[in-house]
Structure formats: structure tokens, C-alpha cells
Amino acid sequence: MIFFTLVALFVLQSGFTYTSATDGVKAAAMLDGRAREGERLYREYNCTACHQFYGLGGYMGPDLTNVATQPGKGPGFARAIILHGTQRMPRLGVTEAEADALVAYLQAVAATGTYPIRHVELTPWGTYPELHRDGR
Amino acid sequence: MAAEPLRIAGRGTASWFLIAGLLALWTGALFGVIGSWQHVVPGVVDAIPFVKSRPLHVSLVVAWIFLGALGGVYHHLPAIAGVPLHAPRLVRVHLGIFIGTGPLVVASYLMGRFGGREYWEFPPVLGIPIALGWSLFMYNFFRTVAKRKGPWPAYLWMWATGVVFFLVTYAEANLYLFPHFSSNMVRELTVQWKAYGALTGSWNMLVYGTSMVVMERITGDTAPARSRTAFLLYALGFTNLLFGWAHHIYPVPSAPWLRLVAYAISMTEWIILARIIRQWRGTLGEGLRQRHSLAHRFLFAGEVWVFLNLGLALLISIPAVNLFTHGTHITVAHAMGSTIGINTTILFASVFLIADAAYDRTVRLGFWLLNGALVLFWLCLIAAGLVKGWLTVTTDLPFQAIMDRARPFIAGFAVAGAGLFAGLSLLVWRAAQGLLVGGMQRIARDAGTFAPGSTTPSSGPPHR
Structure with a gap:
């Protein structure tokens, strides 16, 4: 009984995760x-x-979540590095068209x-009610 | 109980799963060493850049965990079910599919042909044979255990859950192929980590089920795996598998209730497992301890790592702490502590028990080298993570400046990784040798006789 209740809750949670729990992104964040x-x-x-992205991935290079909107960086900066690499990042042989597509993706992610x-309101039990400006 | 002697068909094939797993572990660890040194000396081993060495390391080590668990299940299942495997030929087909697909995955990485998500970066089409092979395993498993009489011990529930949920979550991990998921980055990221959290839970179910079987073999005591505590452990593990995944994605802007559920569930994790192993150890007779000291030593090491990782997991699952540890090497420390310290040591206990290996000088050296280096490795990663996490949250220093501050610890981690690889190499060598030589001789000698419904031998030499 407990087993099937847990499985039913899992199905319910999966349904919400696939829909309402992740559908609050802005139109600019949807990938065209x-x-x-x-x-x-x-x-x-x-x-x-x-x-x-959001701290999830490998740790050899920097997090790219906001690289396309960060002051001092932005789309041009990202495009140049994608095309030419850096001292630590190899030149990957990305074409101009591919670089544009990757920058468009980074802009949507941002x-x-x-x-x-960096600025959150912590509760006494160690949670934070708000992370992002839209309340998520 | 009167026992009808059973011929243990498919056992030789089970050993080949273990040998393939050991090979995957050794090569995966080698790529791990290369990858760790690429953090310290940029450009080292240019032929295999980090973009290739990382997926090679991760996929091969994950393959070891699955192959090690599969070999154990195929080996022990007939004695547990009291009947031969339903379809021994399917075990060989399963092995053939996995052995055939593994080199294709490695070749795709070496050629720089990616396309999948993190941890399964190979082209998604290679996921089809993996799912097919697993389906054969699932069919064989359930048709075999269906013939078993009486209630299931907890380890059978764990195995059954791991078998089913691997397939469910593996399918879920590929949902990004559909536009409903891939067009929304937050949804894609959330579902990816939902699937990976449960996938980790499903292999933990297979590994912990195996640890219960090994412990039952060592002690000869069948009661603990049928106790309330064992089922409570199973229920907690299952709940974590289903709902505890969101601590991986606290900063991702999905609905806040996902974080709250995960936080509550995560706090229950691991505790009962440590308790039950401790109870079992107390029941061990001194004579039995000496007789099976090799497997027991590895289970004991696994217990120590459960405690260490329990503390770390509980801390980093608290959202306020997670703010500083997420996206840092502390996450890697937790992953390494779990996959090497817990999963690998439990699987080595299982492999050495099956291989009937002795605790000789080589194994002793390998055991201490592995565990000693892993402690240093783990501490260096935590220290590097603390530096990175603190400076990332509290300062505006650029990424490279932060990493320069963490460099001494990264170097320590790379040195410790080389020691860890040396220890693993000794253990892999001895385990493979035991399986190839001793195992074959033993199988040819006694062909296995067991009492149905029991995991202990009815007569003759101890069943391992």
C-alpha cells in the first residue's frame, strides 16, 4: 500500500515537474x-x-548562466571566445553561424x-523563500 | 530443509560482467587521473583533452557500478530464488549487447562525437542497445524471482526497484529529445537532474541490495534482511529515490515547492543504512570475521564512507549551506565519496567474495592505498570547494582569480588521485585474477549446489 502510494505521488510530482513547476520562464527565455x-x-x-549553467556542469571553466548579459562581457565577448578560444580554452573550430546560434542560446539562458x-533572505530553518526577482 | 541440487547456469557469464566492470573501472580511473592533471597542468595529454577525458572517466566509472551490480545479481539470484535463472542465454545476449556497446561509446568520445546530456554525452542512438540489454535483464530477473516461494527479503525489493527505476529514469533522462522539454531550458535542466537523482538512487538500490546479500553470506544470518529495520531502510531509500533529487538544483528557477520537498526528504537519507550495517557487524562471530576478512574489510570501509558522506550530504542539502557549496568541488567530493568510497568498496566486497580471493599483501596494499588516498582526495576537494564557494558568493573576483586561490588544493587532489589509481589498479588486478583463475576452477569443480530459498550452501564448500 505504502509502495503504491509513493509511486502514485511520484507520477503526480513528475506531471507537475514536466508542466506547471517549470513553465514560469519569460518569453525571452524560451528557445526559438x-x-x-x-x-x-x-x-x-x-x-x-x-x-x-546554474552551477551544473564541469568546473574547468566558468559558469555561463549570465555571460551574455553580464556587465563587461555580453554577446560580443561570448562570440569572440567561442570562435577563438582563450589561453585555457581550445579553439574548437566553431563556424560563424554556429557561434551566432550558441550566443542566441546563451542569451536565452541568461x-x-x-x-x-548573492542576496537571499534566509529563514531560521535554512531555506530561502526567494531566489530570483519573479519569486522563484 | 531438504535441498534439490541446482545447477547454476549463467554464473560464468556473471563473472564476465564483473571482469568487464573491473576493466571499465580501471580505464575510467585512468581517464580520471588524466582529467585531474589537466586542471593542474593545462594541455597535458593533448591527445585526450578534458572535453574527452571527463566523459570517458564518468561514463566508464558509472559502467563499472552497473556492471559490478549486474554481475552480483546474476551470480546470486539463482540461490536466492531457489531456481536457476529463467533464461541463461539471455544473460549472454545481455553481456554481448553491453560488451558491444561499450567500445562504441568509448570510440564516439575519442572521436569527439558527442550529442547527449552530461554523464551520457554519447550520441543518443547508443542509448537504444543499453535500454534493450537492460530490458532483457529485467525480464530475466522478474521471471526468475516470480518462481521464488515466500515473502521477499529487503534486498530483493531493493534489486527489483533498482531494475525497474533504472529503465524509467534512463528514459526520463532522454526526454530532452522532445521539443516540450528542449524549448524550455529551466524545464530541461530540472527534468535532467530529476532523472539523474533517481538514476543514482536506482543504482544505489542495486549496490545496497548487494551489500545485504554479501553480509548475509558472511554471517549466515538471514534474519536482518527480513527485519523491520531493513524494510524501513528500503522505504527511506525508495522515498529519496523518488523525491530527493531537487537538492541538486536548488538555484534553478523552478517552483520553490520542489526545493522544500527535496530538503525535507534529503534529511532522512543514509541514516538507516549505517545503522543496519553496524547492527550486522555486531552479530559477526570472531571466527567468521577471520574467514571472510577480505569482503568484511571492504564492507567496513564502505560503512566508514557512509558516515563521512552522510555528514557531507546532510550539510550540502541544507539550502543555506548549499548556496556556498553548489557548483563547487564539494559536490565532486560528495560524488567521489559515494561512487568510490561507498559503491566501489561494496562492489569490491561482492567481487572478492565471488572470486574467493585471499587478503594477501597486494590486496592489503591496494586496500590501504585506495582508502588513504581517497581521504586526501576527498579533503582536498572539500577545501577547494570551500575556497571557490566562499569567494564566488562573497566577492566579485573573476573565475580564474578564484581558481588560482584554490590551486594548491586542486594540485593535492590530482596527486591523491594518482595514489587512488595505484590502489585501484592493485585491487582490480587481484579481483580479475581471482575471477579468471579461481572462479573458473571452482565452477568447473563443484558446479554449485544450493538449498532453494536460502543464500547459504546446503553442503560442501562455502558458496561465495
């Missing part, structure tokens, strides 16, 4: 054609081996929220 292509390229070049979190 070019950003979708960028998302595919991000996987094809295995960027996640070194980089993170519109989803902020990372790292």
Missing part, C-alpha cells in the same frame, strides 16, 4: 529556432564538460534567472 540550434551545438561540442545567488 536559432537558440534551439545553439542548444544542440552546446551538446555536440560537449561544452558542459568544462562549463556550467533570461531565465540569475546565478550565482
Whole structure:
């Protein structure tokens, strides 16, 4: 009985996770054609081996969640590094069109929220009620 | 109880799962060493850059955990069920599929052909044979245990849960292929880590079920795996598998209730397992301890690592602490402590029991080298994570400046990783040798005779 109750709750939670619990992103954060292509390229070049979004990924390189909107960085900065690499990041042979798609993807990711979190309101039991400006 | 002698078909194939797993562990650890030194000396081993060494390391070590657990299940299941495996030929087909797919995955990484998500970066089409092989395993498992009489011990429930939920969560991990998920980055990231959290839970179910079986073999006591505590442990593990995943994604802007549920569930994790192993140890007779000291030593090491990782897991699951530890090497310390300290030591206990290996000088050296280096490795990662987490949250220093401050600890982690690899190499060598030589001789000699419904031998030499 307990087993089947847990499984039923799991199915219910999965349903919410696939829909309402993750549907609050802004329109700018939804991936359109070019950003979708960028998302595919991000996987094809295995960027996640070194980089993170929201702290999730490899730790060789920096987190890229807000790289496309960060003061002093932005789309041009991201595009230059994608195309030419750095002292530590190899030149991957990305084409101009692919770089544009990857930058579009990074811009969409940046519109989803902020990372790292630096200002939160902590509760006495160790949680934080709000992380992002929209209350999520 | 009168016993009908059973021929243990499929046992030789089970050993090959273990040998393939040991090979995956050794190569995976080698790529791990390469990857760790690439953090310290940029450009080292240019032929296999970090973008390749990381997935090679992760996928091969995960393969070891599954192959090690699969080999144990196939080996022990006939004696537990009291009947031969339902379809021994399917075990060979399963092995063939896995052995065939593994090199394709490795080749795709070496050629730089990616396409999957983190941890399964190979082209998604290679997931089809993996799921097919697992389906054969699931069919064989349930058809075999269906013939068993009487209530199931806790380890059978654990195995059954691990078998089913691996397939469920593996399918879920591929939902990103559908536009409903891939068009929304927050949804895709959330579902990815939901699937991975449960996937980790499912392999933990297989490994902890195996640890219960090994302990039952050592003690000859069948009561603990049928006790209320064992089932409470199972229920907690299952609840964590289903709902405890969101502590991986506290900073991701999904609904806050996901974080709250995960926080509450995570706090219950691991505690009962440590308790039950401790209880079992208390029941061990001194003579039995000496007789099976090799497997017991590994289970004891696993118990120590459960305690260490329990503390770390509980701390980093508190959202206020997680703010500083998320996205840092502390997460890696937890992952390494779990996969090496807990999963690998439990699986070594199982493999050495099956291989009937002796606690000789080589194994002793390997055991202490592995555990000693792992302690240093783990502490260096935690220290590096503390530096990175604190400076990331409290300062505006750029990434590279933060990593420069953490560099001494990263170097320590790379040195300790080399020691860890040396220890693993000795253990892998001895375990593979035992399986290849001793196992084959033993199988040819006695072909296995067991009492149905019991995991202990009815007569003759001890069943391992």
C-alpha cells in the first residue's frame, strides 16, 4: 500500500515537474529556432564538460548562466571566445553561424534567472523563500 | 530443509560482467587521473583533452557500478530464488549487447562525437542497445524471482526497484529529445537532474541490495534482511529515490515547492543504512570475521564512507549551506565519496567474495592505498570547494582569480588521485585474477549446489 502510494505521488510530482513547476520562464527565455540550434551545438561540442549553467556542469571553466548579459562581457565577448578560444580554452573550430546560434542560446539562458545567488533572505530553518526577482 | 541440487547456469557469464566492470573501472580511473592533471597542468595529454577525458572517466566509472551490480545479481539470484535463472542465454545476449556497446561509446568520445546530456554525452542512438540489454535483464530477473516461494527479503525489493527505476529514469533522462522539454531550458535542466537523482538512487538500490546479500553470506544470518529495520531502510531509500533529487538544483528557477520537498526528504537519507550495517557487524562471530576478512574489510570501509558522506550530504542539502557549496568541488567530493568510497568498496566486497580471493599483501596494499588516498582526495576537494564557494558568493573576483586561490588544493587532489589509481589498479588486478583463475576452477569443480530459498550452501564448500 505504502509502495503504491509513493509511486502514485511520484507520477503526480513528475506531471507537475514536466508542466506547471517549470513553465514560469519569460518569453525571452524560451528557445526559438536559432537558440534551439545553439542548444544542440552546446551538446555536440560537449561544452558542459568544462562549463556550467546554474552551477551544473564541469568546473574547468566558468559558469555561463549570465555571460551574455553580464556587465563587461555580453554577446560580443561570448562570440569572440567561442570562435577563438582563450589561453585555457581550445579553439574548437566553431563556424560563424554556429557561434551566432550558441550566443542566441546563451542569451536565452541568461533570461531565465540569475546565478550565482548573492542576496537571499534566509529563514531560521535554512531555506530561502526567494531566489530570483519573479519569486522563484 | 531438504535441498534439490541446482545447477547454476549463467554464473560464468556473471563473472564476465564483473571482469568487464573491473576493466571499465580501471580505464575510467585512468581517464580520471588524466582529467585531474589537466586542471593542474593545462594541455597535458593533448591527445585526450578534458572535453574527452571527463566523459570517458564518468561514463566508464558509472559502467563499472552497473556492471559490478549486474554481475552480483546474476551470480546470486539463482540461490536466492531457489531456481536457476529463467533464461541463461539471455544473460549472454545481455553481456554481448553491453560488451558491444561499450567500445562504441568509448570510440564516439575519442572521436569527439558527442550529442547527449552530461554523464551520457554519447550520441543518443547508443542509448537504444543499453535500454534493450537492460530490458532483457529485467525480464530475466522478474521471471526468475516470480518462481521464488515466500515473502521477499529487503534486498530483493531493493534489486527489483533498482531494475525497474533504472529503465524509467534512463528514459526520463532522454526526454530532452522532445521539443516540450528542449524549448524550455529551466524545464530541461530540472527534468535532467530529476532523472539523474533517481538514476543514482536506482543504482544505489542495486549496490545496497548487494551489500545485504554479501553480509548475509558472511554471517549466515538471514534474519536482518527480513527485519523491520531493513524494510524501513528500503522505504527511506525508495522515498529519496523518488523525491530527493531537487537538492541538486536548488538555484534553478523552478517552483520553490520542489526545493522544500527535496530538503525535507534529503534529511532522512543514509541514516538507516549505517545503522543496519553496524547492527550486522555486531552479530559477526570472531571466527567468521577471520574467514571472510577480505569482503568484511571492504564492507567496513564502505560503512566508514557512509558516515563521512552522510555528514557531507546532510550539510550540502541544507539550502543555506548549499548556496556556498553548489557548483563547487564539494559536490565532486560528495560524488567521489559515494561512487568510490561507498559503491566501489561494496562492489569490491561482492567481487572478492565471488572470486574467493585471499587478503594477501597486494590486496592489503591496494586496500590501504585506495582508502588513504581517497581521504586526501576527498579533503582536498572539500577545501577547494570551500575556497571557490566562499569567494564566488562573497566577492566579485573573476573565475580564474578564484581558481588560482584554490590551486594548491586542486594540485593535492590530482596527486591523491594518482595514489587512488595505484590502489585501484592493485585491487582490480587481484579481483580479475581471482575471477579468471579461481572462479573458473571452482565452477568447473563443484558446479554449485544450493538449498532453494536460502543464500547459504546446503553442503560442501562455502558458496561465495
